[in-house]
Amino acid sequence: DAKTTQPPSMDCAEGRAANLPCNHSTISGNEYVYWYRQIHSQGPQYIIHGLKNNETNEMASLIITEDRKSSTLILPHATLRDTAVYYCIVRVGMGGGNKLTFGTGTQLKVEL
Amino acid sequence: GAVVSQHPSWVICKSGTSVKIECRSLDFQATTMFWYRQFPKQSLMLMATSNEGSKATYEQGVEKDKFLINHASLTLSTLTVTSAHPEDSSFYICSARKLAGGPQDGELFFGEGSRLTVL
Numbered sequence: 660d661a662k663t664t665q666p667p668s669m670d671c672a673e674g675r676a677a678n679l680p681c682n683h684s685t686i687s688g689n690e691y692v693y694w695y696r697q698i699h700s701q702g703p704q705y706i707i708h709g710l711k712n713n714e715t716n717e718m719a720s721l722i723i724t725e726d727r728k729s730s731t732l733i734l735p736h737a738t739l740r741d742t743a744v745y746y747c748i749v750r751v752g753m754g755g756g757n758k759l760t761f762g763t764g765t766q767l768k769v770e771l
Numbered sequence: 772g773a774v775v776s777q778h779p780s781w782v783i784c785k786s787g788t789s790v791k792i793e794c795r796s797l798d799f800q801a802t803t804m805f806w807y808r809q810f811p812k813q814s815l816m817l818m819a820t821s822n823e824g825s826k827a828t829y830e831q832g833v834e835k836d837k838f839l840i841n842h843a844s845l846t847l848s849t850l851t852v853t854s855a856h857p858e859d860s861s862f863y864i865c866s867a868r869k870l871a872g873g874p875q876d877g878e879l880f881f882g883e884g885s886r887l888t889v890l
Contacts, residue, residue, distance in 0.1 A: 702881035
């Protein structure tokens with residue numbers, strides 16, 4: 660699976676949009692971009708994933724650049740409960756070995 | 772959504788004893804389960820992949836005789852830390868892959884984690 664690069668930490672004011680970047684310049688054509696988050700002392704929680712097109716669900720939006728070498732996870736109105744480590748992972752879809760390799764992620768701190 | 776439950780959520784044991792951690796998929800069948808370990812302020816490290824009815828595949832550097840994995844059914848995998856030592860103290864997390872053929876087919880779901888402290 661391709662390697663990803665994320666900033667180690669970010670701060671965001673509550674109610675504002677949190678934009679978390681991820682670089683994956685060596686992504687292959689059949690690899691998806693997945694985002695998970697881990698709140699302290701809990702298991703990771705799936706947020707969203709995409710291949711080429713931008714995606715949106717009830718939690719977040721995922722913007723993938725046209726060359727697919729980077730992406731941004733957007734939490735439109737961050738709350739204190741969104742404070743967590745956010746992991747960007749690229750991997751071949753749901754088939755194959757399917758294991759997830761976690762990098763160091765971005766610690767997002769949402770403050771009042 | 773699909774639920775993965777781990778038990779116990781935390782355990783304290785004496786050095787030299789063995790500890791078993793269970794990972795159950797509560798409302799779906801899982802062909803494959805993954806076991807991760809996470810030390811404080813570090814990322815998750817994959818330990819092994821277990822497939823129902825077959826031997827687990829361990830990542831490089833993980834001792835298979837120390838971390839026994841059994842995946843006897845499509846809803847249960849267990850991790851046994853044998854002869855535990857203080858350096859085995861960690862947060863252990865499992866992930867289950869939903870069996871193909873329905874909604875969220877093939878997707879991965881994580882348990883809440885089990886915190887092991889070895890004294």
